[in-house]
Amino acid sequence: MATVGFIGLGNMGGPMAANLVKAGHRVTVFDLSEEALTQAEAAGCQRAKQLVEVCRDADFVISMLPADHHVEGVYLGEQGLQHRLDKSTLVIDCSTISAETARKLGAELAAAGIAFIDAPVSGGVGGAKAGTLTFICGGAESSVERAREVLNAMGKNVFRAGDAGAGQVAKICNNMLLSVLMAGTSEALQLGIAHGLDPQVLSEIMLQSSGRNWTLEVYNPCPGVMDTVPSSNGYQGGFMVDLMAKDLGLAQQAALRSGASTPMGSLTLNLYRSWAQLGHGREDFSSIFKYVTPATKK
Ligand code: NAD
Numbered sequence: 529m530a531t532v533g534f535i536g537l538g539n540m541g542g543p544m545a546a547n548l549v550k551a552g553h554r555v556t557v558f559d560l561s562e563e564a565l566t567q568a569e570a571a572g573c574q575r576a577k578q579l580v581e582v583c584r585d586a587d588f589v590i591s592m593l594p595a596d597h598h599v600e601g602v603y604l605g606e607q608g609l610q611h612r613l614d615k616s617t618l619v620i621d622c623s624t625i626s627a628e629t630a631r632k633l634g635a636e637l638a639a640a641g642i643a644f645i646d647a648p649v650s651g652g653v654g655g656a657k658a659g660t661l662t663f664i665c666g667g668a669e670s671s672v673e674r675a676r677e678v679l680n681a682m683g684k685n686v687f688r689a690g691d692a693g694a695g696q697v698a699k700i701c702n703n704m705l706l707s708v709l710m711a712g713t714s715e716a717l718q719l720g721i722a723h724g725l726d727p728q729v730l731s732e733i734m735l736q737s738s739g740r741n742w743t744l745e746v747y748n749p750c751p752g753v754m755d756t757v758p759s760s761n762g763y764q765g766g767f768m769v770d771l772m773a774k775d776l777g778l779a780q781q782a783a784l785r786s787g788a789s790t791p792m793g794s795l796t797l798n799l800y801r802s803w804a805q806l807g808h809g810r811e812d813f814s815s816i817f818k819y820v821t822p823a824t825k826k
Pocket of ligand 1: 536539540559560561592593595598601602650651652766767771
């Protein structure tokens with residue numbers, strides 16, 4: 529049994545912390561949201577009154593925060609946990625942030641004698657609840673091996689992509705592809721619907737044909753095709769449009785730095801940004817289905 533500090537109890541972090549408790553670990557949690565803390569307590573976590581309390585006796589400190597500045601704010605700077613963590617603690621940041629920030633965090637913690645891995649996840653809220661996430665890690669092999677003790681309680685796959693920051697690079701490649709699949713699947717379903725097809729039947733056909741992909745398998749964007757996905761729940765409770773737009777921005781920054789050509793990623797970034805600007809930023813990213821409604825015949 530490990531002692532774990534957990535920061536960030538949102539759509540992902542809440543169920544991840546609950547799964548650590550189920551596996552027998554002692555988990556102290558911190559979040560800015562009172563509601564999130566109350567839910568975590570009900571799941572068996574101990575509530576920290578202040579951020580710094582997550583460090584106490586911690587074998588691992590895990591964070592699951594929205595974006596770069598949240599992660600930097602928690603660990604770095606005058607008030608950052610880098611000055612409070614014990615050298616025996618392994619820091620695991622599961623947030624999706626830029627590879628640069630992950631490398632900077634790894635270097636600053638290493639300078640203080642503290643081990644760090646970036647471990648962004650794939651699998652969505654469903655995977656977080658079911659404990660079937662995929663962790664895409666960057667960092668020393670020995671640290672990734674050590675992290676398995678807690679990662680295995682929250683997921684079923686642990687990959688090491690390379691050194692610190694490599695997990696983030698692999699993660700944004702995956703999410704750029706996911707955005708293209710989601711937009712394309714939505715467009716195909718809307719086209720079929722506009723021509724009188726039943727989306728359930730069309731989905732089944734494409735699932736057994738060459739258009740098969742993850743969104744059709746487990747995350748259909750058309751309301752009513754699958755019961756337990758965000759599209760059948762008013763596009764609530766999944767992976768927010770704002771967060772997808774953030775990840776696509778990270779992918780484009782990475783493409784600019786390397787000179788890679790990513791026309792599809794650039795297209796989906798603009799789709800998701802404008803969808804967010806139209807007021808859908810807090811909906812699940814499958815809500816892009818509503819944006820790609822084909823024009824009606826004149
Ligand atoms: P979320 O917005 O639901 O949760 C973030 C939580 O962090 C909130 O509870 C918020 O109160 C808390 N928080 C913010 N600043 C804080 C601070 N300084 N101290 C303590 N708590 C703080 O986001 P989420 O959907 O859980 O996503 C978290 C991360 O996981 C993001 O980087 C996202 O890109 C990534 N991710 C999300 C999904 C998904 O399906 N939702 C899938 C894979 C990866």
